[in-house]
Amino acid sequence: xxxxxxALPEINFSSVIQRYQSNAKYMHEGMTSSINLDDPDxxxxxxxxxxxxxxxxxxxxxxHKFVTEDxxxxxxxxxIDSVGLADCQCVIMSQEPGMFNMWHNxxxxxxxxxxxxxxxxxLVFLTDYRPCQFLQWDETLLHNWSAGDIICDWGKMSHGTxxxxxxxxxxxxxxxVATKRYNSFLKRYSS
Amino acid sequence: MYKYEPxxxxxxxxxxxxxxxxxxxxDPYYLRTPLFRLIxxxxxxxxKVFKEKKTSGPDTIEQQGINGLGLGDRYVEGHLEDSSxxxxxxxxxxxxxxxxxxxxxxxxxxxxxxxMDANYGNGFWDYLxxxxxxxxxxxxxxxxxxxxxxxxxxxxxxxxxxxxxxxxYFRWQDIPHGTANFGHTxxxxxITTGEITNEFNDLLKNNTVTEIQV
Numbered sequence: 001x002x003x004x005x006x007a008l009p010e011i012n013f014s015s016v017i018q019r020y021q022s023n024a025k026y027m028h029e030g031m032t033s034s035i036n037l038d039d040p041d042x043x044x045x046x047x048x049x050x051x052x053x054x055x056x057x058x059x060x061x062x063x064h065k066f067v068t069e070d071x072x073x074x075x076x077x078x079x080i081d082s083v084g085l086a087d088c089q090c091v092i093m094s095q096e097p098g099m100f101n102m103w104h105n106x107x108x109x110x111x112x113x114x115x116x117x118x119x120x121x122x123l124v125f126l127t128d129y130r131p132c133q134f135l136q137w138d139e140t141l142l143h144n145w146s147a148g149d150i151i152c153d154w155g156k157m158s159h160g161t162x163x164x165x166x167x168x169x170x171x172x173x174x175x176x177v178a179t180k181r182y183n184s185f186l187k188r189y190s191s
Numbered sequence: 192m193y194k195y196e197p198x199x200x201x202x203x204x205x206x207x208x209x210x211x212x213x214x215x216x217x218d219p220y221y222l223r224t225p226l227f228r229l230i231x232x233x234x235x236x237x238x239k240v241f242k243e244k245k246t247s248g249p250d251t252i253e254q255q256g257i258n259g260l261g262l263g264d265r266y267v268e269g270h271l272e273d274s275s276x277x278x279x280x281x282x283x284x285x286x287x288x289x290x291x292x293x294x295x296x297x298x299x300x301x302x303x304x305x306x307m308d309a310n311y312g313n314g315f316w317d318y319l320x321x322x323x324x325x326x327x328x329x330x331x332x333x334x335x336x337x338x339x340x341x342x343x344x345x346x347x348x349x350x351x352x353x354x355x356x357x358x359x360y361f362r363w364q365d366i367p368h369g370t371a372n373f374g375h376t377x378x379x380x381x382i383t384t385g386e387i388t389n390e391f392n393d394l395l396k397n398n399t400v401t402e403i404q405v
Contacts, residue, residue, distance in 0.1 A: 054300045094192075097304065100300060100302065100371065139352075165305055
């Protein structure tokens with residue numbers, strides 16, 4: 001997993017968040033088309049919640065899906081393009097205080113039976129870190145991120161999050177197919 | 192965008208001596224992870240709360256009441272005497288003159304929001320007089336090994352990868368803290384407040400982790 005500081009600093013964060021607020025809805029991904037229950041890995045992820053006495057349909061936070069260059073978030077178009085993922089799914093996600101996402105592996109269920117080996121996910125922080133916003137990837141607890149930092153390249157690494165702070169945490173999640181441009185984007189920060 | 196800053200949290204924070212930097216580097220005066228380690232054969236799977244404690248003071252309720260959360264979203268809580276008897280063996284060896292313990296079993300999906308501890312005890316410590324806050328220390332005794340998705344924060348420091356028996360000391364009067372369990376297993380601990388003894392002060396002065404047999 002890479003935490004790249006200052007990767008996308010040019011975004012007008014306050015403008016994006018202001019617009020997001022009016023679009024955001026509490027939503028579990030399973031309540032949209034993005035969970036493929038034909039996939040045994042996805043079913044196992046849902047079972048995780050059930051086994052622990054939790055409701056798997058409880059929202060993990062608020063969401064707003066959009067398509068790049070659809071005019072909803074023009075401030076993000078250039079940044080998304082610079083990351084270079086093909087067939088990119090764009091979601092702004094917020095984790096409100098008290099929300100959590102159980103320890104899990106990404107299954108990319110919305111990609112159905114397509115080859116998932118080249119699918120990559122990038123998270124762009126749209127808000128600064130606040131104490132008690134917990135993000136754990138494998139053995140690493142992240143902290144002190146700033147808006148414009150990204151995390152990426154975590155492969156099959158398990159991860160989970162919780163927000164025990166007083167403030168909402170907002171991210172842009174990009175999921176798409178790796179391209180040469182994407183690999184060049186990462187290489188720029190690999191030193 | 193949700194933002195809630197309870198007044199009581201700010202007041203308690205301002206009453207303490209912590210510099211509010213929330214830096215990951217924290218003076219060991221405020222936090223020791225662990226201060227000492229208890230060695231024993233207890234089975235974490237057998238730790239149960241038989242009768243839940245449902246009450247807490249208004250300061251606690253206000254700080255936990257963020258975004259619709261309540262006390263039951265923190266953990267399952269019980270008094271020592273309402274929990275597994277094996278825990279008594281642990282509290283008997285603690286370096287306190289007198290102690291009061293609560294069991295906290297944080298289940299997957301539960302979290303205790305960033306908060307400051309208010310002194311509690313419902314009169315239990317009143318015999319210590321007005322200076323009681325200076326005479327009491329608080330530790331968290333981890334009753335099982337750490338598992339992924341279990342995390343605590345003290346000041347700006349994340350605490351994780353603890354071992355069963357670790358006694359985490361923190362200056363409850365000064366340090367803001369919060370916890371979450373987004374893992375797959377319960378996280379049981381014993382939170383003990385005790386009257387400080389010379390033995391306890393010696394542990395604070397000692398830079399190594401002392402092992403205490405249960």
